[in-house]
Each structure stands twice: as C-alpha cells, then as structure tokens.
Amino acid sequence: MISKLVDKIVNTGAPIVVGLDPKLDFIPEAVKTKCFQEKGENLEGAAEAFWQFNKEIIDNIYDLVPAVKPQIAMYEELGIPGLITFKKTVDYCKEKGLLVIGDIKRGDIGSTSEAYAVGHLGSTKIGDKVYRGFDEDFATVNPYLGSDGVKPFISVCNKEDRGIFVLVKTSNPSSGEFQDRIIDGRPLYEHVGEQVEKWGLESMDGAYSNVGAVVGATYPEMGKVLRDIMPHAYILVPGYGAQGGKGKDLVHFFNKDGLGAIVNSSRGIIAAWKSENYKEFNDGRVGEAARCAVLDMKKDIADALASK
Numbered sequence: 001m002i003s004k005l006v007d008k009i010v011n012t013g014a015p016i017v018v019g020l021d022p023k024l025d026f027i028p029e030a031v032k033t034k035c036f037q038e039k040g041e042n043l044e045g046a047a048e049a050f051w052q053f054n055k056e057i058i059d060n061i062y063d064l065v066p067a068v069k070p071q072i073a074m075y076e077e078l079g080i081p082g083l084i085t086f087k088k089t090v091d092y093c094k095e096k097g098l099l100v101i102g103d104i105k106r107g108d109i110g111s112t113s114e115a116y117a118v119g120h121l122g123s124t125k126i127g128d129k130v131y132r133g134f135d136e137d138f139a140t141v142n143p144y145l146g147s148d149g150v151k152p153f154i155s156v157c158n159k160e161d162r163g164i165f166v167l168v169k170t171s172n173p174s175s176g177e178f179q180d181r182i183i184d185g186r187p188l189y190e191h192v193g194e195q196v197e198k199w200g201l202e203s204m205d206g207a208y209s210n211v212g213a214v215v216g217a218t219y220p221e222m223g224k225v226l227r228d229i230m231p232h233a234y235i236l237v238p239g240y241g242a243q244g245g246k247g248k249d250l251v252h253f254f255n256k257d258g259l260g261a262i263v264n265s266s267r268g269i270i271a272a273w274k275s276e277n278y279k280e281f282n283d284g285r286v287g288e289a290a291r292c293a294v295l296d297m298k299k300d301i302a303d304a305l306a307s308k
Helices: 002-012 029-039 043-061 070-077 079-095 110-121 147-160 173-179 187-199 219-229 276-281 286-306
Strands: 016-020 069-072 099-106 123-126 129-132 138-141 165-169 211-215 235-237 262-264
Touching: 002 099, 002 123, 016 043, 029 043, 043 070, 043 079, 043 286, 069 070, 069 079, 069 286, 070 079, 070 276, 079 099, 099 110, 123 147, 138 147, 138 262, 147 165, 147 187, 147 211, 147 286, 165 173, 165 187, 165 219, 173 187, 187 211, 211 219, 262 286, 276 286
Parallel strands: 016 069, 016 262, 069 099, 099 138, 138 165, 165 211, 211 235, 235 262
Antiparallel strands: 123 129
C-alpha cells in the first residue's frame, strides 16, 4: 500500500494529507441551518452538516493531494450518526481517487487488536460473502502495548495490502512527559523508532515499508534523528500550520529525493475560510478557501525542500 501512496505523492507533487476533522464551529451557519431544518437540531442534523462540509472540501482538493486523514474522534462525538458520516466520507474519498488514512490511534492486545485491524483495514467473511468495515487504506496505531498490539495490524496489512503509521514522537506539547524519558541512555521515542524499523521489515513494499511512523513537525531536530533511525519508514508529520509547524521545519523528515514523508494539515485547510489569511472567503466559501490553503502549503513545502 505504501507504494501506492508514494506514486500518488509523485503524481500530485504534493506530500500533503488533509485532515478531515470537522467541528460545528468550522461549518458556515447557512450549512448548519439547512441541515438542522432537514434532519433536526440533533445528532443526525450535526452529522449531516459534517457530511456536507466534508464533501465540499473533498470536491475542491481531491485533484491536488494524494490522501486525506479523517480523525474518527470528531465523528464518534456524534455517536452512530457521526460514524455513518465517517464511513460515507471514507467511501466518497476513495471514489474520488484519494487514499484514506484513518486516524484511529488504536492499540490493544491479541484478538482485540486484531478486531480493530480487521474493522478498519481488513475484511470479514459472513456466510458466503466478504464484507469490509470502515475500509481505510492506512490507520494510525498506538504502540504502548508493544508488539502484541502492533503485529495483528501488520498481519492484516500483509494480507490486505494496507498500511499503518505508528505513533513515535507526537506533536503535542506534553508528549515529552513519556516520549522523551531517557531509557538506557536514550529517549524513549528513539527506542520506539528502532522497533518501528524492525516491524517494517516484515511488511516491505518497494523501497518503503507499510509500517510508517508519526513524528510531529513541532520537533524538527528529533525528526532528523528519527529519519536516520527509520530509513524504511514513511513519516506522517502532523503539527503543520495551526500547531506552528512551517515548511522550513520539515526538511529533515524527507530523504534527498524529496520522498519519505507526508505532512498533515487539518484546521489550516478545512477552517481556512475563517482565517484572516483567506478573508476573501469569509462569506462561507469553504471549498475554495481549502483549495487555496492546499496550494499555499504545497508551495511552502516545495520551497523549503528546494533550499535543503
């Protein structure tokens, strides 16, 4: 699966993934009003607003980027109607030719981890037919429970041609409370990175592994170290834009050929219409603003890599 992502990155010239993380605050009032009138001012109405919001963004960016990353928590907040919108979003993105990274951050052991993996990346046979659950192409995985939590995902990846991104060094300010702890003379995130590289050798797909890593843009020096530790891992880089990461912070996440990393932006793109930087779209033109934000991000990263 990682080879498909690399091909799409090369074809679009955009090592970018758009985070589809809707919130009611991000949605224009006219859209919410219409959805509430149709479905009720309730969970169903809010889920419909999420769907209409996502669809407008997807329709305006699908030709520019290789992938999207819906964060399932935003949808779970709305219960079953939200999960229905999550699934509709995944399916629609795939219809548009986008790869989907399910930001689910699952991590458990044994049969539970296997069930998570099958539900999001795999397939289940019921009677004579095979069904897929959420059917993402990639999923994010929490490695805190060790190999027992990760290897079931790798097994499904190998069987179904899917991929995962393992949390190694996250972009949030408090990540260092555990991830930076010194173990045997080195920070914990380096040990996790070494394990990701080992796991990845069990699922190679061309020059890279289907086992990638999540490393935040807010820690560029750590990213430089981890790039060397994980030569076969594609790095998913959150923290660009709203969390403070800039193109210049990203250069060490990439290899010399400009590959090896894909950068996520969520609020900076999907809520661009509310930003002062795109005030010409403040009248509610969500999709047009998102498209401009993607083009600006693409240029920012390209300029940074060109000066590497």
